[in-house]
Amino acid sequence: MPSDPIAEAHRLWVAHGWADAADGMAAITSLMRAQQIVLARVEAVLKPHGITFARYEVLMLLYFSRRHSLPMTFIGERLQVHPTSVTNAVDRLQAAALVRRTPHPHDRRSTIVELLPAGREVAEAATADLNDQVFGAPWIKPAEITNLIEVIAQIRRQAGDF
Amino acid sequence: MPSDPIAEAHRLWVAHGWADAADGMAAITSLMRAQQIVLARVEAVLKPHGITFARYEVLMLLYFSRRHSLPMTFIGERLQVHPTSVTNAVDRLQAAALVRRTPHPHDRRSTIVELLPAGREVAEAATADLNDQVFGAPWIKPAEITNLIEVIAQIRRQAGDF
């Protein structure tokens, strides 16, 4: 059984006199690796539904909104992604007839994205699968999950994420 | 001050009867967001050095290897990325004259990537900046950092990462 590459990197960091940065390096590298692992699982579950995680997030944002519709700008701010990424995601969702663009009634610069019934179906079906196969699956102990949420919330808060 | 979008999503998950998956959803969403935040910081620090995080990881792997050279395959396995991603990164590092490709002495299928002196310089300078501005910076409390490493190690181990 091979050793943990991150623990190995940590050891090398200390050996090179970078001990005060070794923990931070290991934590950030861990974060990168974990995200990659988890994203791959999520994408695998979403693939049969014909969407990606980026598009799933847009769908759920619309799903939870009062009128099942939101301005492009709001979506970008909420998901913390660049406006062009929203354009990209909405383009593909619209091509799949899951959402549609509607002009804003008062501001002709703005565009409203509206969830279509087909999009609502996909959102519900995809969520059922994700809840069953990923979110609700026993990947780590429940206590550790809430711990993880708490620690990351600190990072996010410190970065001005909320 | 707006509330935490992830806490909000958690609340909605519970309200829709998905309580048993709410924590997992929040943890995974947190992971995604945190990775995005941290990666952006790392990339900003590396940008003046003319490399990205993907290429930095390759450079450091070579930097720590005995002969400052490794097979393409080994790099991909260690970094847990697709072989084509290694090809991509090495292409760009080679174009920047930081590494070079060398034929494997015994196996003509294989290619050895060798760190050049210029690559060594960049690796050291980039690491100094990363240690100073990201890895060693006080983004969360030290105890929380080791906690994060531990929890993520469980996820990675469960996923067969090591």
Added chain:
DNA sequence: GTCCAACAGTAGGACGGCCTAGTATCTCTT
């Protein structure tokens, strides 16, 4: 009232990740 700065969205391009397909080489079986 006019003009200009700010804003909303999109087009085009760079980059990293993956997948599939293809070539070249090795290795094992028979």
Added chain:
DNA sequence: AAGAGATACTAGGCCGTCCTACTGTTGGAC
């Protein structure tokens, strides 16, 4: 010794992210 399967790498393409540049619209300063 020969063929089959595994292995190493790469080319081309898709997707999501970002950046810059551009068009159109709004709203406030004057």
